[in-house]
Amino acid sequence: MGGCAGSRRRLSDSEGEETVPEPRLPLLDHQGAHWKNAVGFWLLGLCNNFSYVVMLSAAHDILSHERTSGNQSHVDPGPAPIPHNSSSRFDCNSVSTAAVLLADILPTLVIKLLAPLGLHLLPYSPRVLVSGICAAGSFVLVAFSHSVGTSLGGVVLASISSGLGEVTFLSLTAFYPRAVISWWSSGTGGAGLLGALSYLGLTQAGLSPQQTLLSMLGIPALLLASYFLLLTSPEAQDPGGEEEAESSARQPLIRTEAPESKPGSSSSLSLRERWTVFKGLLWYIVPLVVVYFAEYFINQGLFELLFFRNTSLSHAQQYRWYQMLYQAGVFASRSSLRCCHIRFTWALALLQCLNLAFLLADVWFGFLPSIYFVFLIILYEGLLGGAAYVNTFHNISLETSDEHREFAMATTCISDTLGISLSGLLALPLHDFLCQLS
Numbered sequence: 001m002g003g004c005a006g007s008r009r010r011l012s013d014s015e016g017e018e019t020v021p022e023p024r025l026p027l028l029d030h031q032g033a034h035w036k037n038a039v040g041f042w043l044l045g046l047c048n049n050f051s052y053v054v055m056l057s058a059a060h061d062i063l064s065h066e067r068t069s070g071n072q073s074h075v076d077p078g079p080a081p082i083p084h085n086s087s088s089r090f091d092c093n094s095v096s097t098a099a100v101l102l103a104d105i106l107p108t109l110v111i112k113l114l115a116p117l118g119l120h121l122l123p124y125s126p127r128v129l130v131s132g133i134c135a136a137g138s139f140v141l142v143a144f145s146h147s148v149g150t151s152l153g154g155v156v157l158a159s160i161s162s163g164l165g166e167v168t169f170l171s172l173t174a175f176y177p178r179a180v181i182s183w184w185s186s187g188t189g190g191a192g193l194l195g196a197l198s199y200l201g202l203t204q205a206g207l208s209p210q211q212t213l214l215s216m217l218g219i220p221a222l223l224l225a226s227y228f229l230l231l232t233s234p235e236a237q238d239p240g241g242e243e244e245a246e247s248s249a250r251q252p253l254i255r256t257e258a259p260e261s262k263p264g265s266s267s268s269l270s271l272r273e274r275w276t277v278f279k280g281l282l283w284y285i286v287p288l289v290v291v292y293f294a295e296y297f298i299n300q301g302l303f304e305l306l307f308f309r310n311t312s313l314s315h316a317q318q319y320r321w322y323q324m325l326y327q328a329g330v331f332a333s334r335s336s337l338r339c340c341h342i343r344f345t346w347a348l349a350l351l352q353c354l355n356l357a358f359l360l361a362d363v364w365f366g367f368l369p370s371i372y373f374v375f376l377i378i379l380y381e382g383l384l385g386g387a388a389y390v391n392t393f394h395n396i397s398l399e400t401s402d403e404h405r406e407f408a409m410a411t412t413c414i415s416d417t418l419g420i421s422l423s424g425l426l427a428l429p430l431h432d433f434l435c436q437l438s
Contacts, residue, residue: 033232034177040230041173041180045187046194047223048165051135051158052104053195053327054216055142059100060304060319061209062142062151090305090363091315092435098427101300103155105420108163112414115167116274116407127168128227134161135220143213165223167413170393174406175234178397182337185390189334192327192382200320269407277404278411284392285415290349291388292419294356295381299326301427305363305434308371318371322378329382334390341391348388355381363434389416 055062111119119127134157141154173180202212269277303322307315342348359377362368393412400408 036230036232037176037180038183040226041183042187043226044169045184046191047219049162049188049191050195050219051138052162053192054199055104055155055158057196057199057323060316062100090435091307098300098424100155102424103152104159107156107159109417109421111163112167112417116411131161131165132220132224136217139213139216143210167410170409170413171406181393181397186335189331189386193331196324196327200324277408281412285412287345287349288388288392288415289419291352291385292416293423294352295385296420297423297427298356298359301430302359302363306374311371325375325378326382329379330386333383333386337390337394345388345392348384352384
């Protein structure tokens with residue numbers, strides 16, 4: 001593998017000496033490496049998804065640029081709402097926030113479609129460098145843009161960063177103990193909460209969106225430091241403990257007669273083997289696609305239309321609160337794997353579709369009397385989405401052999417991206433239809 005450039009194999013302290021090392025040292029070294037990798041993957045998840053989340057949180061502000069000419073901060077930070085369309089009860093932008101979603105997800109979709117075909121041939125370190133540079137470029141470009149088109153170009157850079165990073169780091173988990181998947185997932189949930197909360201808090205405190213975005217440039221630097229300086233050199237791993245017992249009691253996802261090889265051999269898989277693995281993964285890929293389709297149809301198709309005039313919050317502030325509460329739910333559930341393990345993720349897909357149907361009915365009929373009911377539903381929506389993500393990858397890590405795990409992780413990455421892309425494509429015409437109808 002390309003490896004972690006900053007991770008080095010250490011020579012034994014007792015090399016060439018006859019002294020017997022203290023019996024506790026190996027255990028302490030192992031525990032130290034465990035926590036360094038755990039924190040490292042948590043920070044990688046946090047930093048990798050941060051720019052993606054911030055761009056979605058800023059979607060309403062990015063699109064409002066076209067109605068605030070001469071305002072390089074994209075939006076007036078004052079609390080007074082400015083109606084975009086006085087004839088519409090939804091206070092619509094001329095362009096749906098789903099446009100930002102598509103700019104933030106389609107490049108990721110392309111990367112994830114191509115990743116299983118040859119991305120593994122590129123070492124890990126250059127991939128991480130490109131991811132960090134694109135993340136920094138996205139903040140700078142959006143902060144200094146003077147048009148919606150330029151801002152969407154910055155959103156595309158954020159998409160490239162998060163998409164390339166997710167494929168890279170999930171594949172990298174194949175070289176570490178399976179527990180790092182839980183830490184990675186928790187970090188991505190933390191990115192959602194911290195990204196949405198920081199954007200909401202800083203703009204509420206009076207900073208312009210431009211100043212807020214520029215203050216976040218330390219995140220890409222933290223991503224590079226976490227990978228090159230914090231992760232230890234990967235060794236041959238033994239799952240061990242509870243996970244080994246749990247996986248031995250499971251029906252394997254892919255049946256194989258061949259003895260298992262160590263991780264890192266995905267490049268040697270034949271096309272037939274890859275197709276066999278992919279068919280076995282569909283049990284988890286399909287429900288994850290459905291979950292993400294439903295939740296992002298809500299987030300980028302309905303959030304902007306769930307507008308309450310009987311509150312002190314402006315339209316832009318309501319949108320930011322929706323994003324923050326959703327991400328809080330995601331963070332809580334992505335961090336809950338040790339407390340709650342869900343085997344049948346199809347149930348989560350069904351519940352998320354019910355959420356979508358309920359909120360779509362409210363957009364149409366307007367029967368919810370208060371924004372606080374919507375707040376509770378959105379928090380619940382985030383809990384379902386985060387649980388689907390972390391349990392899907394955890395189940396796959398348990399039910400794939402070592403030789404298939406790197407490919408399986410990279411392939412399953414496409415699930416959330418495909419669902420999000422489909423939701424964005426359908427949310428755009430729905431936005432136009434409802435705004436014209438009202």
